[in-house]
Amino acid sequence: MQTKTSKSALFPYVLWIAFFVIAPIALIVYYSLLDLHGNFTLDNYKAFFTSVYLKMTLSSFWYAFLITFFTLLISYPTAYFLTKTKHKQLWLLLIIIPSWINLLLKTYAFIGIFGLYGPINAFIEVFGFDPKQMLFTDISFVFVSVYIFIPFMILPIFNSLDRLNPTLIYASRDLGASAFTTFRRVVLPLTMDGVKSGIQVVFIPALSLFMITRLIAGNRVITLGTAIEQQFLVTQNWGMGSTIAVFLILFMVIIMLITGQKDKGGRVR
Amino acid sequence: MNKLSASAKVYLTIVFIVLYAPIFYLIFYSFNSGGSMNNFESFTLEHYQAVFEDSRLLVILINTVIVALLSALISTIIGTLGAIGIVTVKDSKMRNTLLSLNNVLIVSPDVIIGASFLILFTMVGIKLGFASVLLAHVAFSVPIVVLMVLPKLLEMNKSLIDAALDLGATKKDIMMRVILPYIQPGIFAGFFLALTYSLDDFAVTFFVTGNGFSTLSVEIYSMARAGISLTVNAISGLVFFVTVLVVVGYYFVTSRKSKRMEGQR
Numbered sequence: 001m002q003t004k005t006s007k008s009a010l011f012p013y014v015l016w017i018a019f020f021v022i023a024p025i026a027l028i029v030y031y032s033l034l035d036l037h038g039n040f041t042l043d044n045y046k047a048f049f050t051s052v053y054l055k056m057t058l059s060s061f062w063y064a065f066l067i068t069f070f071t072l073l074i075s076y077p078t079a080y081f082l083t084k085t086k087h088k089q090l091w092l093l094l095i096i097i098p099s100w101i102n103l104l105l106k107t108y109a110f111i112g113i114f115g116l117y118g119p120i121n122a123f124i125e126v127f128g129f130d131p132k133q134m135l136f137t138d139i140s141f142v143f144v145s146v147y148i149f150i151p152f153m154i155l156p157i158f159n160s161l162d163r164l165n166p167t168l169i170y171a172s173r174d175l176g177a178s179a180f181t182t183f184r185r186v187v188l189p190l191t192m193d194g195v196k197s198g199i200q201v202v203f204i205p206a207l208s209l210f211m212i213t214r215l216i217a218g219n220r221v222i223t224l225g226t227a228i229e230q231q232f233l234v235t236q237n238w239g240m241g242s243t244i245a246v247f248l249i250l251f252m253v254i255i256m257l258i259t260g261q262k263d264k265g266g267r268v269r
Numbered sequence: 270m271n272k273l274s275a276s277a278k279v280y281l282t283i284v285f286i287v288l289y290a291p292i293f294y295l296i297f298y299s300f301n302s303g304g305s306m307n308n309f310e311s312f313t314l315e316h317y318q319a320v321f322e323d324s325r326l327l328v329i330l331i332n333t334v335i336v337a338l339l340s341a342l343i344s345t346i347i348g349t350l351g352a353i354g355i356v357t358v359k360d361s362k363m364r365n366t367l368l369s370l371n372n373v374l375i376v377s378p379d380v381i382i383g384a385s386f387l388i389l390f391t392m393v394g395i396k397l398g399f400a401s402v403l404l405a406h407v408a409f410s411v412p413i414v415v416l417m418v419l420p421k422l423l424e425m426n427k428s429l430i431d432a433a434l435d436l437g438a439t440k441k442d443i444m445m446r447v448i449l450p451y452i453q454p455g456i457f458a459g460f461f462l463a464l465t466y467s468l469d470d471f472a473v474t475f476f477v478t479g480n481g482f483s484t485l486s487v488e489i490y491s492m493a494r495a496g497i498s499l500t501v502n503a504i505s506g507l508v509f510f511v512t513v514l515v516v517v518g519y520y521f522v523t524s525r526k527s528k529r530m531e532g533q534r
């Protein structure tokens with residue numbers, strides 16, 4: 001009897017899975033096989049393997065790699081030092097708060113900061129350089145993305161460092177390992193899980209950003225996400241948009257298999 | 270553990286400054302009487318006044334809050350029921366399938382969720398606007414509620430239910446007076462996260478919003494594309510204020526609750 005009522009509790013949830021998980025994926029695959037007039041075709045897939053789209057995919061991966069790399073480079077030491085502060089949970093909370101401010105607002109701030117008359121250019125002028133347009137360059141795009149993703153990378157790394165048993169470090173030091181060897185042979189391998197989930201929550205969204213590319217990079221950077229948005233909302237070619245989406249899903253699955261493990265990080269939006 | 274070195278402190282300070290500088294930069298210029306984000310002329314509240322006098326913006330603000338509250342409420346109900354249902358599934362293969370399907374929307378990039386929902390709503394014939402945005406927000410909030418409630422259900426001691434049954438509780442009693450109170454912190458956390466997901470979402474909403482309906486994120490995007498407007502700065506001042514208030518409130522409530530629970534033990 002107990003199970004019967006619980007089974008009916010499952011009903012709206014299963015309905016949700018059918019409508020909002022399975023159906024959308026099926027529809028994306030279905031639409032990727034349609035041309036502009038609704039006829040079945042493989043042309044979209046052929047188009048994806050032309051140099052235009054392959055180049056775009058490659059550059060999207062390159063930017064995602066750069067963003068993930070710099071985010072990791074900044075976040076790991078930050079997380080490491082954070083675990084050694086006195087009120088570490090409070091400091092962690094302070095790191096997390098900026099990630100709760102609306103993404104659009106943070107991106108908008110950089111339109112002003114990087115602007116021709118913004119503070120960065122004013123700072124450069126003090127040293128006698130001419131102000132430059134920093135907006136609409138790929139460097140500003142990478143910078144803003146790294147800024148956005150830092151808290152999401154810090155969180156899983158912080159958690160894995162926090163779980164690390166400190167006696168392992170003492171043991172390593174007692175046995176004569178230097179601080180660097182201890183870090184390389186003990187700390188880093190044991191926190192690899194956190195690094196992996198950090199990479200996962202940064203790399204996949206970095207492939208699919210479209211808002212930051214539009215606002216900060218002008219149209220200098222086209223990521224897979226930008227291309228999908230373009231196909232769906234501007235050129236109205238849902239077939240091609242779906243095809244790119246199918247490949248993005250494939251890349252996502254591959255990345256998750258590479259970095260896959262049990263614990264989950266947050267989600268970046 | 271050993272103490273932080275001076276260089277580590279400097280490093281942390283720099284990271285904190287970089288993380289907060291853009292936000293305070295925005296808020297600082299929201300009080301600027303000049304029209305731009307680089308010359309501070311004199312202090313004014315006119316941009317805040319402009320936000321509260323712009324009825325279109327106020328409607329959008331109300332829409333955003335209504336969508337967030339409604340979608341959080343509905344997704345909390347579906348998600349909690351789903352988590353209770355998942356726990357009763359004995360077949361481990363079936364259970365793992367359900368859990369993997371649950372995580373699909375959590376790991377999917379927003380663009381894909383948005384694009385696929387756009388196709389879905391167009392095919393089913395749901396008009397793009399309030400209904401489609403609400404449905405989309407419910408859809409992407411359900412899995413996070415499940416993930417928040419599930420651990421609580423799994424750590425619950427089964428003998429609690431047996432004891433209640435022995436003492437003559439009905440199924441309804443067990444649900445209302447044993448299970449729900451026990452998993453309440455998970456439900457609360459799920460609701461809160463669903464709320465923030467909805468308030469924060471831009472990409473999915475952008476795809477399914479249509480012409481007549483807008484949320485704050487989408488509106489900020491179109492304002493930002495048009496260039497700098499200090500009204501946006503005033504909005505960010507308000508958003509920052511509310512966010513800090515909510516975060517502090519949430520931590521106050523949860524820490525008080527956990528203290529009370531400890532007191533009972």
